[in-house]
Amino acid sequence: MPDMSEAVIAEAGAADLESLPVPEYFPAATVRAEDVDTFRSVEDKDVRKSLAVTQVPMPELAPDEALIAVMASSVNYNTVWTAMFEPVPTFQFLKQMGKAGGWEARHDLPYHIVGSDAAGVIVRTGSSVRRWNVGDHVVISPAYVDEQDPDTHRDGMLGEGQKAWGFETNFGGLAHYAIVRASQLMPKPAALSWEEAAVNPLCASTAYRMLVSERGARMKQGDVVLVWGATGGLGAYAVQLVLNGGGIPVGVVNSAEKAELLRSLGCEAVINRSDIEEGDPTLLQQPEGWKRMGRAIRDVVGEDPHIVFEHVGKKTFAASVFLARRGGTVITCGSSTGYEHLYDNRYLWMRLKKIIGSHGANLHEQWEVNRLIALGHLVPALSRTYTLDEVGAAVRSVQTNEHIGKVGVLCLAPRPGMGVTDPEARSRIGEERLHAFRR
Known part of the structure; x- marks a missing residue:
């Protein structure tokens, strides 16, 4: 037996x-x-x-x-x-x-x-x-x-x-x-x-709740969604959900190989963060890095993000708050690079943005x-x-x-x-x- x-x-x-x-x-x-x-x-x-x-x-x-x-x-x-x-x-x-x-x-x-x-x-x-x-x-x-x-x-x-x-x-x-x-x-x-x-x-379910659920960012057709780590475990599902829902994903990656993978999924707007950082891995934690990323996003889609899909944490959170458009949303579910975030609160309150916490x-x-x-x-x-x-x-x-x-x-x-x-x-x-x- x-x-x-x-x-x-x-x-x-x-x-x-x-x-x-x-x-x-x-x-x-x-x-x-x-x-x-x-x-x-x-x-x-x-x-x-x-x-x-x-x-x-x-x-x-x-x-x-x-x-x-x-x-x-x-x-x-x-x-x-x-x-x-x-x-x-x-x-x-x-x-x-x-x-x-x-x-x-x-x-x-x-x-x-x-x-x-x-x-x-x-x-x-x-x-x-x-x-x-x-x-x-x-x-x-x-x-x-x-x-x-x-x-x-x-x-x-x-x-x-x-x-x-x-x-x-x-x-x-x-x-x-x-x-x-x-x-x-x-x-x-x-x-x-x-x-x-x-x-x-x-x-997949975490990304769904963040983007699609009534408890998350409530993405709608035409929304520009900035996705950090767009070929990672969360980002890979986020990009698919944005495309399925009629949104416009802007995928951030760190290599040409990952950029090519995103394009094969139908994500046409891709930013290689290495081009932004130019050898300085801390640049996206500084105002100059936020501004460079903002210009790069507008170069590929012509406008600022309605939604920022945030899970990286310490290394990107300040940039996320800055990059979301006036009245936009930062939806966050984690902090893989550190959970103590510093950001300039003026960009949150004076531009009427929202931060939404999401979990599972x-x-x-x-x-x-x-x-x-x-x-x-x-x-x-x-x-x-x-x-x-x-x-x-x-x-x-x-x-x-x-x-x-x-x-x-x-x-x-x-x-x-x-x-x-x-x-x-x-x-x-x-x-x-x-x-x-x-x-």
Whole structure:
């Protein structure tokens, strides 16, 4: 008799999966509480030194949860933060969860299983799970919400108990198995392979909420949208959403290769920030750099941005506030270069601009994005795929900004390309589009 992992890989049916015991231990990418001081006073906080694939015990399943056999996952910047133990060690989040007691106590462990994206197969469901069954192919929303918080029912991201799964919770997606709440489950797009499906949930939904949702910038047709890091994990989806919505994306990149990729996606207005900086990486933090960027934007589209899609943080935020047009919007979801921002407030108040904070996406927004992906209106930003044993190198590539788009990680899937269950839909989308970011 095969074990559970072998059965999942062999595409066994629900009855077979239900008849097999779940493993007592499984491989997972982890950081350890004993290592939180590893990078104290170290300039290069190389995540390959803190991340390790180890055997961990299988946690018990709560009534509202599902156990997922993870076929593939991906790397987000929050995993970089976790592995650097910055801005705070994530064990503080796990300890806080543990204080709540009950099922939350399981999360307070001396190791943290990381990863906020996943695609896989349900192999067990808790007693209160109604809409999902063993054998279902799913992708995972990273929004872990408290369904008993009244604010959650206004917007899942407003509930005080809302957390980023795999970052502020344990049992994340960079592993052979993951624990998720039923409210995180979505159907896997049938045209995509496991790794193509795994790279989308966090970044695509975050970009959707920022640009399209009524809770974000409310982009409309004809809006000029400045997208920093336009070929990165977030920017790659932002550019596609702007184009789909009739907007005009202005993509900022740092190389000719990335500029060419943007143009192949249909983004005609591209700015290479290296041309602006001319060897001075701090120039965009200075008024002269803001003005140069403003002139470059007007050169390519003839006007200032209605919306600035901001996630870089310290190195670009002052420029973003300056560059948005009078009455324009800066929409921000993160700060990968530092979260303490300095900007000239005169350009905000005297020109009636807005700064909107955005975080993740609620389940409805996640489903809307997943539908767009299933229809082929958004394509995966997958550029390269690693194995779970190579997770340190995968996360390091994101840490050092060597990557384009999203970096995928094969977990249980033994090779790329598995998991496509609707080849006709895949043919309609087209291999060339699906491979747009491959490098």
